[in-house]
């Protein structure tokens with residue numbers, strides 16, 4: 001028998017976004033508000049709810065089993081980003097979301113962070129270190145990985161992606177940023193504009209837990225002033241087309257840099273419909289190559305659910 005979830009009447013929420021990737025945010029420090037998947041979908045509904053690409057619950061790590069497990073190795077990870085896609089499904093990580101999450105903690109008086117200081121945040125994709133910058137936040141997203149390493153190394157691609165508006169299915173590369181992505185390079189901006197993302201693209205083979213699909217156009221020339229430039233659109237798992245995807249921008253930069261070869265730069269600017277985010281590759285403290293994402297975060301409203 002399925003239990004009816006407790007009504008959310010009186011729930012306090014905020015609304016925020018990072019480059020147009022928008023979220024409903026709920027502070028639940030003591031882990032008292034378990035929001036059921038169908039309630040997440042109702043809250044994120046743009047016609048009958050508040051509207052958002054996803055819902056983020058701020059809960060102290062100690063109150064979630066996956067958070068408590070992280071605390072053993074990372075005692076500084078007081079806060080856990082409980083992230084759900086707009087359809088109520090879980091995602092391991094959200095790059096725009098984690099910047100907005102930290103901004104929300106500050107806005108709610110749950111954390112204090114001066115420019116240059118950093119907070120360690122628990123996520124289902126591991127801990128992320130988020131530092132405040134002059135214009136927003138930069139996040140050590142950890143290492144990126146191929147999802148199908150043998151095929152990627154051997155052929156530079158591992159799958160085929162098709163979407164309405166494309167003349168033919170395109171080769172693609174699947175990259176994990178904690179959550180799964182499949183990156184397709186398109187020839188030019190006209191092809192990007194003509195790609196229809198109101199229906200989900202088809203991906204063959206689909207990574208084990210589904211995938212977010214990035215359509216990326218490398219600039220011509222690719223590199224200006226030591227910065228690689230990409231324009232992309234994204235179809236997100238559990239959402240649809242969004243104005244931006246932080247983990248997707250990291251995946252698109254990782255794939256494009258891999259395709260470009262050993263001369264490719266470490267710094268990338270990724271233009272999305274909602275703005276531009278920065279991506280940097282650097283040697284991480286664990287000796288692996290890490291990805292840093294930088295961009296803005298905004299809280300635009302707060303309210304109480306009727």
Ligand SMILES: N[C@@H](CCC[C@H](N)C(=O)O)C(=O)O
Nearest residue numbers: 091094095096179245246247
């Ligand atoms: N928009 C996010 C990614 C959100 C999760 C994604 N839809 C998934 O299911 O993995 C970002 O900014 O990274």
